[in-house]
Every structure is written in structure tokens, then in C-alpha cells.
Amino acid sequence: MSYNVPNHFSHKLEFPLNRMPAKISDRTNWQFMLPGLVFGALLFILGLYEMLSGFQYTNANVSEVVPLTDLSHYKPFADPILFDIVFMVVGLGMMIAAVFSYIRYRKFIFDGKNMIIGDRPVIGKKRIVQESIKNYLGVRFRIELFQTGFINGNRYIIELYHKNPERIVPLYISTSPKNVRKLWKEYARYFELPALVNTDEGLTARDIKNLDKSVKEMAKLGYVTDDYDSYAELPPSLKYVRKKDKIVIKIKNIWDIYNIMGWATIAVVFAAMIIATFQIISGFHANSYTFYFLYITTTILLIVALLLMFRKEKLVLKKNKIVHTHKYMTYSTKHNEIFKEDIEAIDVTQNPASGRYFVSIISEDRTITFGSKLPIEDLRWIKSFLIHEVIK
Numbered sequence: 220m221s222y223n224v225p226n227h228f229s230h231k232l233e234f235p236l237n238r239m240p241a242k243i244s245d246r247t248n249w250q251f252m253l254p255g256l257v258f259g260a261l262l263f264i265l266g267l268y269e270m271l272s273g274f275q276y277t278n279a280n281v282s283e284v285v286p287l288t289d290l291s292h293y294k295p296f297a298d299p300i301l302f303d304i305v306f307m308v309v310g311l312g313m314m315i316a317a318v319f320s321y322i323r324y325r326k327f328i329f330d331g332k333n334m335i336i337g338d339r340p341v342i343g344k345k346r347i348v349q350e351s352i353k354n355y356l357g358v359r360f361r362i363e364l365f366q367t368g369f370i371n372g373n374r375y376i377i378e379l380y381h382k383n384p385e386r387i388v389p390l391y392i393s394t395s396p397k398n399v400r401k402l403w404k405e406y407a408r409y410f411e412l413p414a415l416v417n418t419d420e421g422l423t424a425r426d427i428k429n430l431d432k433s434v435k436e437m438a439k440l441g442y443v444t445d446d447y448d449s450y451a452e453l454p455p456s457l458k459y460v461r462k463k464d465k466i467v468i469k470i471k472n473i474w475d476i477y478n479i480m481g482w483a484t485i486a487v488v489f490a491a492m493i494i495a496t497f498q499i500i501s502g503f504h505a506n507s508y509t510f511y512f513l514y515i516t517t518t519i520l521l522i523v524a525l526l527l528m529f530r531k532e533k534l535v536l537k538k539n540k541i542v543h544t545h546k547y548m549t550y551s552t553k554h555n556e557i558f559k560e561d562i563e564a565i566d567v568t569q570n571p572a573s574g575r576y577f578v579s580i581i582s583e584d585r586t587i588t589f590g591s592k593l594p595i596e597d598l599r600w601i602k603s604f605l606i607h608e609v610i611k
Contacts, residue, residue, distance in 0.1 A: 245327070253317075259313025334350045352410065454601075464538070
């Protein structure tokens with residue numbers, strides 16, 4: 220299922236409506252640009268330093284591997300300058316990408332009746348269009364999962380929805396779920412437009428007067444139905460454990476293209492680390508700051524990547540609340556929790572970045588996302604089960 224989803228640049232944005240005209244710019248936040256800029260500059264400087272000073276081998280180090288009588292015949296597998304150039308090119312590319320991500324932006328101005336949209340691409344002329352607020356269909360709330368390397372996160376987005384993705388206006392973007400549903404209601408009331416949300420059933424509208432009601436209250440009014448079948452077969456991707464005071468839903472190990480790519484990357488890096496370690500033990504290595512920097516940094520990143528790859532998530536349903544936990548090998552952490560009486564929505568929603576679905580459990584100021592790798596039918600079972608447990 221596809222939706223009209225624009226590519227917003229920011230990870231932190233809030234459209235101010237307490238003054239007219241209201242203005243805002245959507246561009247990459249410096250917190251997300253700075254790491255690439257700093258790390259790229261570091262790689263470039265290290266590569267340049269090594270190119271200017273050269274790799275320094277001592278006779279003592281080399282003689283441990285190559286006899287002194289054959290030292291003149293020794294030739295390295297590749298010219299060390301080649302590695303310096305690679306470091307410089309990669310570092311320069313990271314810096315250019317960071318700068319370009321900041322140069323591009325979109326500007327929005329609201330005068331009370333019309334939305335003026337300015338688009339500034341990295342290359343090309345600036346484009347400006349104007350759209351009447353009457354042509355917008357609603358205020359949409361969506362959750363977008365993003366990934367930076369092995370790190371996953373959520374972007375919570377509220378936007379003025381238009382059939383043309385280029386006319387969609389971001390009203391609020393954050394990586395924190397705090398108060399996002401409250402803001403969604405406020406924006407919908409301000410613009411006097413329906414509250415929209417993307418689900419597995421398509422783009423659905425929510426009556427503004429019901430946005431403050433919990434799932435339990437919505438069930439009493441007949442807007443939410445309990446269609447859970449206790450005799451239905453448990454989805455193969457899940458483990459269901461019922462204990463004395465709680466119910467635990469675990470996700471089994473699921474292999475997909477992301478897991479395969481992740482483990483393949485770890486295997487390659489681990490092999491390189493073994494070779495590098497052997498060189499350190501044998502004493503045959505360059506007296507290079509770049510070498511030691513990359514060795515230590517890669518070791519730390521490899522440990523973190525292994526912890527993340529072994530991470531499993533589970534939902535723990537207690538009498539009065541739902542707890543979302545992450546298990547890392549031998550220990551678990553509580554990621555989030557929501558009291559059942561505070562839950563205002565349980566939906567199967569789509570991540571437009573990957574086209575996959577997940578279950579979202581939402582209250583006024585908290586959000587739990589669960590099962591981003593599961594098949595949609597398994598997610599629908601989880602949704603049905605959770606609604607049954609919340610309203611019973």
C-alpha cells in the first residue's frame with residue numbers, strides 16, 4: 220500500500236501558529252549533520268597527514284617478518300598512499316554530503332488563508348508555489364522509522380495533508396513521542412480539518428471530538444470492536460507466554476535482507492579485525508595514527524553492532540499496563556510503558572521509508588512501536604489481541 224509521503228529533512232520542527240504570518244524552514248538539523256562533517260574531516264586530515272609523512276617502517280619491525288637480506292626485495296601488497304587517498308576521498312565525500320544536506324531546505328509561510336511553499340534544492344533554482352488552505356484534506360499524523368547504521372529510531376510527524384506530496388506541509392517533527400498526539404489534536408482544531416492517520420486499511424479520518432477518548436471509551440461507544448478469536452492459531456513469528464501475573468509476547472528470530480546485510484558486514488569487519496590483530500601481535504604494521512584510530516574505533520563499533528544485532532523486543536501485558544522491553548543477550552531494559560486506561564489508539568501503521576508495517580500503541584504523551592519486521596497478518600493478530608486485553 221502506498222501513501223503520498225514527502226521527504227522531510229528535519230528531525231526537530233514545530234510550526235508556530237501564535238503569530239501571522241507564520242514561518243518555518245524544513246532542513247537537516249545540525250545535530251544530524253555534525254557527526255558526518257566532523258568524522259569526514261577527521262578522516263580527511265588523517266589521510267592527508269599520512270600522505271605527507273608517509274608510512275614509517277622500522278628495520279626492527281620489518282625484520283621480524285622479512286629477513287634483512289631480503290628487505291630490498293620486499294614489496295607491500297598495495298602502495299600505502301592508495302589507502303591515504305581512500306581515506307581522503309571518503310572523508311571529503313562525507314563532508315560534502317553533510318554540507319549539501321544543510322544547503323537544501325523547504326520554507327513554508329502561512330498568512331491565515333494560503334500556504335506559500337519555497338523549495339531550495341542543492342542544484343537548480345528555487346521554486347515557490349502558493350496553495351489555499353481550503354485545498355488541504357486534513358491534518359495527518361504518522362510515525363516514520365529511520366535507521367542510521369545499526370541505530371534505529373522513530374520520527375513522529377504531523378503534517379497538513381494534500382493529494383500532491385509536494386504541497387504537504389510539515390507542522391511538527393520530533394524523535395520524541397512526548398505530547399505528539401496532543402499537538403495533533405491542537406493542529407486539527409486550529410485548521411478545522413479532519414485528523415488523518417495511515418493504517419493498514421488506508422488513510423483513515425478520525426473525528427476530532429473522539430481524539431481525547433481512550434480505546435475503552437471508544438469501545439463503549441461502538442467505534443472500536445473486539446474481534447479477537449481466542450481459538451485462532453498463534454502466528455508462527457511469535458512466542459506467547461502466560462505467567463501468573465502477566466502475558467509476554469516475544470518475537471522469534473526473523474531473517475530478512477537487513478539481517479543478512481548486517482551480519483555480512485559484521486563478518487567482513489571481524490575478519491579484517493583478526494588480520495589487524497595478527498599484525499599487531501607479529502609487530503608488522505605501520506607506525507600510523509590512522510591505523511590505531513581505525514582499529515580502536517572499529518572494535519567499539521563492532522561490539523555495539525553485535526549487541527544491537529542480538530537485541531530482541533517483547534511486549535509484557537500486566538493487569539493495568541503494557542510494557543515494551545528490549546533484551547540484549549543477558550539483560551533486558553524497559554523501553555517504554557503505557558497504562559491501559561490511557562491508550563487512545565492501537566493501529567497497524569506503515570513505515571513509508573521501507574514499505575513495512577508495525578503495531579503502534581499510542582496515548583496522549585507516549586507511543587510504543589512493535590514488530591517492525593513482522594508480516595502484516597501477524598501484526599493484525601497482535602492488534603486484535605491487544606484491543607481485546609485493553610477493553611475487556
